Every structure is written in structure tokens, then in C-alpha cells.
Amino acid sequence: MKRFFCQCGQEVFFENKYCSNCTQSLGFDVKSLNLITIEPVDNSLFVDLDGRHFRLCGNELDFDVCNWLVPKESAQRLCFACQFNRTIPNQKVVDVNPPINYFRWYRLEDAKKRAIYTLLSIGINISNGWHDPESGLLFDFIESEFSGDVEATKVNTGYARGIVTINSLEADDVARIQAKTHLQERQRTILGHFRHELAHYLWDKHLFKLPMSRYFSDFFGEEKFEYRESLDLYYENGPPKNWPENYISAYASAHPSEDWAETFNHYLLIFECLDTAQRIGMSNTSPQGLSAEDLIDAWRELAVKLNQVNRSIGLSDAYPFVITGQIEVKLNYVASVISEFRDAQMKK
Secondary structure (H helix, E strand, C coil), rough: CCEEEEECCEEEECCCEEECCCCEEEECCCCCCCEEEECCCCCCCCCCCCCEEEEHHHHHHHHHCCCEEEECCCCCCCCCCCHHHEEECCCCCCCCCCCCHHHHHHHHHHHHHHHHHHHCCCCCCCCCCCCCCCCCCEEEEEEEEEEEEEECCCCCEEEEECEEEEHHHHCCHHHHHHHHCCCCCCCCCHHHHHHHHHHHHHHCCCCCCCCHHHHHHHHHCCCCCCCHHHHHHHHCCCCCCHHHHHHHCHHHHHHHHHHHHHHHHHHHHHHHHHHHHHHHCCCCCCCCCCHHHHHHHHHHHHHHHHHHHHHHHHHCCCCCCCHHHHHHHHHHHHHHHHHHHEEEEEHC
């Protein structure tokens, strides 16, 4: 991710609404993918240093949960990213002050926006399901309901027919760590969920149409193999003993479509981390324009450093995965599909 700076020179960050040094208002401009300084013009309008006019997102005005901007000329009340929401955590539940659901939504929004930023930064454009019902994307942020300690209504994070559902309990650290422990996962993050489900969406609505899609089974296996049966067998028997040789995660071994989604997730993670590291001076290698092989080589070197730093702090490894030769081949395929899709979009 880019580094962002206020007009006063202070470094500011992706989720910031104000500069910590001069208290200047900030907002994210999706057109430039930049966090910009804005000045109020009146009660509803702001202007940036280039004279462009913006409004605050409706979700910021109503719920104080968004720092993305809406161009003055737009007919939309919500920003680009918030237009992808279909269902948000119930903000009428007042359990503590501020409500837990506010914090859940805030964390979900941050992760969602980071995932969308990565897609846009690598040249993948997406549309929301309200504007494009056939090929667009929408998010449901809902949670499992409990009666006492019993889970009365279970919500599974997943993807189906243009809708990504995220169980909002994933925004609770305790609940997420419990799920990670129960499923014996090496890592479980909110951002990882978004990247994984975006992989399902992109394949379902866009990528399967590309010429490169014909080679999917060569790398991941037959996608049409019974999905529900495969997952049931995975949860009943676990992954094969040699799964680390061929899969980036144990869950990737459950079904070819999950292998694709997990591999895509890791490709985005690798690209974004390398980009951030280069911009902040941790690495001399920018991922832009790198071959998949060079990208992975650079990531292996950086991941070791990140893991060592985390261990020095007393934390778990930042990247507790091993990229074998077979996994590298799959990542190379993901990179090729992304490149082909980006080129196809540019020709439209």
C-alpha cells in the first residue's frame, strides 16, 4: 500500500480521518487511490488541494464508520466501497457504549476496503450488485445467533451467486481465535476472509470466461467435483498427511475451488505486503511488473525477516506458511489469470 501524507508533511494512514499533527480533515479518493487533505466548503461539501469537491460518505454521516469520499457530481450517497454492502451489523443493538456491533462493522469495513484497494491497485475493477445485478458483488455482514450458549442460527462465511457473506463475529478477536484453534488453522484474519471470498466471486462471475480458465484443472483439479461432499469429508477426516507439499493451507486440500481461493488469497497477500514493504523502505523490490517467480523469491526473503521480527516481539510468525514448488506453480497460474483479466478489462 502507498504511503500517505497530510499537507503539513505528517505521515497519515489508510483508516485515518484526521491528521494527528495538524488535525486537518482527510478522506480517501478512490480515483487516485490516495488519502487526501480536504477543507470544508459548507455543511456538506469539502474541497481538496486541487480544487475538486467531495461529500462525506453517507455511512460516515450516519454511523461514523467510513473515511472514503463521494465526488460532488456523483448521484450516490455512499462511497464506492460502501455501495457493495447489502447487509450491515445491526447498529440498533445497544449492549455497551459504543456498541459492540459498531466496532465489528468498523473492523469489517477496514478489511473490506483494504481488499478492494488491493484489487484496484493491481488493475482489477469490480462493480457492485446494485449497479450490475448479473456480474456485480455484494456483501452481507451478519452473525450467528445464540440462545444462551447454544448456537441457534449458524452463519457461515462464504460466497454464493454474487454475494459474499462474512460472519461479523470474525471481527471479535476471541471468537476468531477460538475458530482458528478449533479448525487447527495456521492463520485466520478478517482480511484473509475477504481475499479468499473475492477469489470465489471473481472466478464465478469473471475469470471462468477467460482463455486461461481452460487450464484450471491442470493446477487445481476438477472444479465440478462434488463440493458439499468434499467439504464434509474434509471436516470429518481432515486433510491428507502430505498436504503441505501441495497446498498453501490445509483447507485448500478440501476442494479444487477452495485451493484456488486460498492460492489467490495468498497471491494478493504477497503482492500487497511486498508493495508496502518497498514503499516504507523494508525492501528494495517492488512487486509491480515482477514475474511470478521473482515475486515469490522476493516474498520468501521478506517473509523470513517479518517472522524473525515477530518472534523478537513475542508474536507468532507473520507468515507461517511454506511455498513449495507445487504451490509456486499454482501462484504462477493465479498471476497469469489476473494479468489476462486485467488486459481484457483494459480493452473494453
